[in-house]
Amino acid sequence: MKEFNIIEHFFKAKSIQRKDVVIGIGDDGAVSHIPKGQALVTTTDTLISGVHFLPDTSPHAIAQKAVAVNLSDLAAMGAEPAWISLSLSLPEVDEKWLEDFSNGLQEHAEYYSVQLIGGDTVKGPLVITITAQGFVPFEQALTRSNAKPGDSVYVTGTLGDAGLGLDIAQKKCIVTDQLNQDFLLSRLNYPTPRLLVGTSLRRIANACIDISDGLVSDIKHILNASKCGATIHVDKLPLSQALKDSVSSSQAIDYALRAGDDYELLFTVSEEQKGHLETTLASANVHATYIGQLNGFVGKLELRQADKPYEYSAKGYQHF
Amino acid sequence: MKEFNIIEHFFKAKSIQRKDVVIGIGDDGAVSHIPKGQALVTTTDTLISGVHFLPDTSPHAIAQKAVAVNLSDLAAMGAEPAWISLSLSLPEVDEKWLEDFSNGLQEHAEYYSVQLIGGDTVKGPLVITITAQGFVPFEQALTRSNAKPGDSVYVTGTLGDAGLGLDIAQKKCIVTDQLNQDFLLSRLNYPTPRLLVGTSLRRIANACIDISDGLVSDIKHILNASKCGATIHVDKLPLSQALKDSVSSSQAIDYALRAGDDYELLFTVSEEQKGHLETTLASANVHATYIGQLNGFVGKLELRQADKPYEYSAKGYQHF
Known part of the structure; x- marks a missing residue:
């Protein structure tokens, strides 16, 4: 099974369709629209087997955690999530694993109204990187740098x-x-x-x-x-x-x-x-x-x- | 050296500053602005040692290739690049390697007027994932799906x-x-x-x-x-x-x-x-x-x- 087919078969078919996504999975890049008056918030987090999760963790849980830790960063910025991109490095094509992983990912994506807009699958050690994008109204992002004595x-x-x-x-x-x-x-x-x-x-x-x-x-x-x-x-x-x-x-x-x-x-x-x-x-x-x-x-x-x-x-x- | 310090020390200090980036490296997420009339284009690509580059490739070349392959995807969409996020999985903290890698990355970022807006460093096998974001005017993205017989x-x-x-x-x-x-x-x-x-x-x-x-x-x-x-x-x-x-x-x-x-x-x-x-x-x-x-x-x-x-x-x- 080729990279193209993995993304198409396991991820694209299950994806929700947001109205602000013009082009999703299947091209060289995704094209999407930011609402007026909103800034884009971007964050990226990587999970590695043996470091961020135990090797026997279920693929369903790994996928949901990979989504959740990224959405948590958006939450910390006061942002509303919109889109995620997935880079998936896999030692082999294990269809059962991919089925469980993609189900876990898409369940979370659906629950949080987030669309998977792009993916890259490569052969290698098990490493999952997700980049999440969301919106926050201009000047309303929450930061680490604005705390004041007395707070x-x-x-x-x-x-x-x-x-x-x-x-x-x-x-x-x-x-x-x-x-x-x-x-x-x-x-x-x-x-x-x-x-x-x-x-x-x-x-x-x-x-x-x-x-x-x-x-x-x-x-x-x-x-x-x-x-x-x-x-x-x-x-x-x-x-x-x-x-x-x-x-x-x-x-x-x-x-x-x-x-x-x-x-x-x-x-x-x-x-x-x-x-x-x-x-x-x-x-x-x-x-x-x-x-x-x-x-x-x-x-x-x-x-x-x-x-x-x-x-x-x-x-x-x-x-x- | 902690994750925080790696990103701060090797990447943040060397980064160009674009006017459309409100918050760059150093918070839970980056905050940036899309120009009026432009759609966002997002793409992600992963390079793995031994698969996408030979293990003896210089860190300078690896970094520049990781940037270039992502910008190439934006080019294929007709997009102008703006921002990149980096996920870097490293077996160890090798300061010389990080110095060369970050120099290579930032040289390319500067040449293409692209700002590194976020990063995640984790301990693991050598895996580099970059997500690139850019703009294309509404309805002008180049796709794979609009070719016509006779072209x-x-x-x-x-x-x-x-x-x-x-x-x-x-x-x-x-x-x-x-x-x-x-x-x-x-x-x-x-x-x-x-x-x-x-x-x-x-x-x-x-x-x-x-x-x-x-x-x-x-x-x-x-x-x-x-x-x-x-x-x-x-x-x-x-x-x-x-x-x-x-x-x-x-x-x-x-x-x-x-x-x-x-x-x-x-x-x-x-x-x-x-x-x-x-x-x-x-x-x-x-x-x-x-x-x-x-x-x-x-x-x-x-x-x-x-x-x-x-x-x-x-x-x-x-x-x-």
Whole structure:
């Protein structure tokens, strides 16, 4: 089976058709239209077997994670997703694998109203790169660089679940409660991009980032880009019941601070916007948790528990 | 060195700044503006060590080829390039390699006025994926699917050089003339995207494709997408002096028909547009060669030499 046929057979036929796509899969490039008054937001993320997912992960989950981590970056920019391009390096043509992978990808694409507009398949090690494109109204993109001292810091969802999920998947620990185990593994394998929160935060949040490498690691990107410091209260970190049921409270905090792959949003909001934030989150029926405050100590992250400094040494995920 | 630092250190500092880029490298996504009246064109291509380039290829050449093959796809759509995103999977952080690679990439980016707007670096096998974005005025994109029976078929530049270059690089053959060898290797390692031809062909060509997998392989995409057939005269194929000097005339034709990696454009033009084509190419100071004619025999490619059918069995590059 040739490259041309793989894309046509497994991906093109299943693709949704957006009205803003003039030419999709099957030409040298895709042609699409940006709505008036909107800027284009582009992001790219690569998943590699053995690095970003365990080799025995289902192709369905791999595909959905590859889509979700890219949409999570769009969410962190306050953007609405529109199109994705796929580069798929495969050791061999395994039709069953491709069937499951393409089903997973297209289910997510359909759910998020995103169209696969192009693809490249090559023979090589299993590597998946997706580039996602979306829109944000002019001047409303959320960035890492606009946080201000005095801002309150919030996170969506719960933290640390995917980290414990990874340890379960790697058999480093055992969670006996089946429901808890399923939940933690699904948080690892099927992350949810916080798109509705992202678009709701336009003109409310000063800064936003998605937590892919761990809270401590990722908040530092905001602190460095915005030239701020932060105090985070570890007792305020949102923890799932499954995480709290499965490990000690100090371990749970450690997962929440250190572990990557949660794909929750961390954002900062000025005092004046806090009322606006609460009504917006309530009307969108989404939840975010206050975890601390920004200050003027540039690049400095202080962790506190009750009224004492919290001792913490581990680092976020290191790419090399 | 962390992912963040690799992108910042090796790529961001060297990047050109386009006015249409609001947010470039360093956030969750890039934010950019499309000019009024223009559609977005997106394409993605992956290069893998040992598949798309020999493992001993210089990082400078790998980077430039990764950019060029993507810009070639934009050229084939009649688009003007604007932005690229890079996903770089690396087995290790080799600073010398990254220095050469990023220099090669940014030289090309600067030459073609393209800005690197985002990147992802991951630990893994050497795999380079670039997504390129550009613009084309509404309704003026060149496609594979609009060719008509009766159209004349043209190609830019010369064909087969990269194919012989690959055989030289793989030591399958020896070209004793040093200048010829250098030329053929440079055609393999440093392909030229035919951007000026591509944009010049808007509203002139009926269909266009870039020759990446070989003439025979790629023209069939046009024949299938446009429901046409073609007669190609192999004696009309444009061959470089270096190719003709180095191999027999039948071998030269075989390279020109079969070999990939030339990244020339193949396009079709109606009888009425031929005068327009000639004046446009002359004023842009670029050359294209007439090689045959389209007809109504759907999907059928006939090769002729003088007045006889030309026997040909080899196939274009097979991805799997």
